[in-house]
Amino acid sequence: MKVGLIGLGNMGRGVAQNLLNAGHELVVYNRTRAKAEPFQAKGARIAGTPQEAARGAEAVLSLLADDPAVEEAVLGREGLLSGLERGAIHISSSTISVALSERLTAEHARAGQGYVSAPVFGRPEAAEAKQLWVIAAGVKADVERIRPVLEAMGRGLTVLGEKASSANVVKLSGNFLIASMVEALGEAFALARKSGVEAKTFLEVFQSVFSKSPVFERYASLIADRQFQPGGFALRLGLKDVGLVLEAAGDAQVPMPLASLVKDHLLSGVARGHGELDWSALGALAAERAGLEKL
Amino acid sequence: MKVGLIGLGNMGRGVAQNLLNAGHELVVYNRTRAKAEPFQAKGARIAGTPQEAARGAEAVLSLLADDPAVEEAVLGREGLLSGLERGAIHISSSTISVALSERLTAEHARAGQGYVSAPVFGRPEAAEAKQLWVIAAGVKADVERIRPVLEAMGRGLTVLGEKASSANVVKLSGNFLIASMVEALGEAFALARKSGVEAKTFLEVFQSVFSKSPVFERYASLIADRQFQPGGFALRLGLKDVGLVLEAAGDAQVPMPLASLVKDHLLSGVARGHGELDWSALGALAAERAGLEKL
């Protein structure tokens, strides 16, 4: 396919290489032109503006840092919207706000163009090694038409429904899960180290116990299915354990705000009479706070 | 080996069966005797008190609900401490406090007995299916002597150092990681659902993206090695993304306290000039708050 690519940052460079490898005809644009030059040698054409990169392309993929960068590259003077032909498709792979994604959906529709939201999971190394995972949402026919591009980007593709911005919700939620885990790991390592367990040792246990076991996947299933009974591991026991964590943390002088937060939620569950449910019912409490079903 | 087993709850029953399967000679004790009876048919002997279960055993394993239960079963009148012979070993697999584990270390030492702390990871199904992971710590010779028991309990064993209570720190930290992840999942599902993404769909993405990829393991390594540069994914971008999560959550009316907490930590990192570090530097901030190295 004839594809425009806007943005050759850490992520974009890996994607560009893989699109070339897959045989796509590539026109690249990058604000700092120097980063585009290596791709010229590999057969890509360099455009001077996003508009030019979009002109004549069947699809133009943008992979930029944030909302302002995408707004400028798409809606700005010489933005891709003004270059893209009717019927051609904008593939938006940047991590942007749900609000901007909804606005782009409307703007492209008004211009008779397609808009597929297709954010990716994976770090720069994964982009380079074609190991990204793509989450796509948009009008079905559009998604199917650009499927070869999406498949050339990574190791997997999940297609959501027709509401483009739902892919952004999922991408942002995924980054939130990672950030939470990083925070949790940070607190856990601090506790381990101040309790005399070496970071290296703690890492080995983590690798053995968690990374070879589908523990998080199982809890995700329990929450998705709202299956809180029978309580394989009761909420009141979770409260006890997180209480012990905080006790140990207090003794070792390690602030653990995430543990404190989780403890208060468990305590509320118990105070309200749900101590015998599985502790995955933390998910039910979160839903209830959001105005979804009452526990 | 001749092994006593105190506690036949959800977890203990699975372990008892696997110890029998491995050919160990078992004496079981449970407060409610009825739960012990099925094991008599399978060749175990039933003891009337923890003391009796310990008498003559090379090792006695306790697997109980909490600190008070363990205190009573070990230190109480007719507790196992008074029945265990000099040189025999108490294997403590309950999830108890670091403080109690230290006290038991001292009490058993005073009685000339061994004490190995060996908490397990896994839910009741895992106990039954011999899929637990055991974390053991204690005097090296003691750990080696009871290794056949530990190996009969699950699919893996990690031996930490000689300080028994370090196994409790690790176990509690592990439960904290799970609780954090459950909380994070709960908030993420609430956001997805209120944004029009079905729970089932979100689960599929989670399964595809996270469970087949060592994403958490990689972040654990970065934190363990304090390798925050180069910033594969910069802290300031993490701040942007978690900010977008909260924006979407505000629009969908979904409270996400864990996201709020993480955002404030990322914001502090950026405010203090560390925005270009990898966002695994959240771990460095946690360490600093605990009085460890300054970032």
Added chain:
Amino acid sequence: MKVGLIGLGNMGRGVAQNLLNAGHELVVYNRTRAKAEPFQAKGARIAGTPQEAARGAEAVLSLLADDPAVEEAVLGREGLLSGLERGAIHISSSTISVALSERLTAEHARAGQGYVSAPVFGRPEAAEAKQLWVIAAGVKADVERIRPVLEAMGRGLTVLGEKASSANVVKLSGNFLIASMVEALGEAFALARKSGVEAKTFLEVFQSVFSKSPVFERYASLIADRQFQPGGFALRLGLKDVGLVLEAAGDAQVPMPLASLVKDHLLSGVARGHGELDWSALGALAAERAGLEKL
């Protein structure tokens, strides 16, 4: 003075009455005209648009619910900006964002008009009883010119500097302080009640101990002056006490997330070696997290 007033909600009605009482000549505008009519009988003129309310006025005061309402009333078609004469002044008393306040500063300057940000503290009863407290910021000459209007609104006036949006920062910070106190009171009442102390009794103590004593004022001074030594009440004792609060709360099954948060900050202070400072050093920790001076 000849004054336009935009917005006759709960707050605006009280202000309108007091401006009339002070002898100002009033032109009022309200989206729902019915709310304006009572003031016609009292001598005010009713305008059909914000633009009309501004026309010919020396000052026009807006008192609306939020950013969108203010944007429309000021910058919209038939907004007050298009009606206000050069040299006349817009007094913005709504609780709006710092960003919008900065934008209004620029827009009015461009139109050769004055802009004074003058948010108020006080609930509707206070507005009616002329008990509001006004915080004003803007070009000095402008503030002086409209002083009679500001003084007619309430019991007191504090004039900040020339940067109009600083009044919005202060107003928002004040509302944050109130919200924090309400949250804290909510948690404290829950604890008291579940511990068998009646809400009425707890209220009496609160009234006796806190409302007749300048306790909060004193802490505000200590933080403003960064006077953390000598430690009249040491941070480590604060940690002890908040720890005891959480212990009691755990026993009574009362989640206290604000107590948890404060405890973690105190714990970090102690972990980093500042346990002997006065516990007002919580303020120094907050400053440090914001990238201000290190503790």
Added chain:
Amino acid sequence: MKVGLIGLGNMGRGVAQNLLNAGHELVVYNRTRAKAEPFQAKGARIAGTPQEAARGAEAVLSLLADDPAVEEAVLGREGLLSGLERGAIHISSSTISVALSERLTAEHARAGQGYVSAPVFGRPEAAEAKQLWVIAAGVKADVERIRPVLEAMGRGLTVLGEKASSANVVKLSGNFLIASMVEALGEAFALARKSGVEAKTFLEVFQSVFSKSPVFERYASLIADRQFQPGGFALRLGLKDVGLVLEAAGDAQVPMPLASLVKDHLLSGVARGHGELDWSALGALAAERAGLEKL
């Protein structure tokens, strides 16, 4: 009265002086005897142990740093419990745990002695200036008998019911309120300063607006009476304002975890359909999380 006094720290010294001034006959004990000596010159007798200080006294008042210190001084060998006569009263003014207060109630009752829990509010300067506020609870006759001692300590006395530990709940809750306010002030000052408002200026506003107005008292009344309607200041407006605070804080790079926490509670209130209630309904949400009435 003949009074023993255990503990001559920052607080105890002020109290000792005021008891002497009021004409009580004093026997003092302090672990470091040197601190007791100045009082000998003023007419007090020095005891070598808490037991000795209690012997022959009608009441013995303890004012120590924490639980362990009180446990040792009361229940230890040579503790005051063993010296106090039947019918004499222990006045416990230290800030201790609810659990220890309940234990002391039982121990003294068993010994035929009275136990009045009488913690105090006020910093060392207040102790010296006889400006403490005393909160007392215990058997009514006991409280009445020692009223002259309690009144000699400060500027006011509130007598709660007969359950001694309720005074500790109230004292701890009071310290929690102060800690919360200090945290809130810390965050607010950080925001003000990073937004260009000088600390001194912000302090002046705080002094004008809050310290001369019963704002906190009014919110405490609303929560105590569960009077959330009509919504003088609606919860959804509170959400808007705290949202604006966080927006300003994000722009100024100021982490405000307390603001984040409050925002999530307000957001939950709105998500669950309570946006029109007064924002004092934050107190109702806290009660609900504790298993009290549903909102």
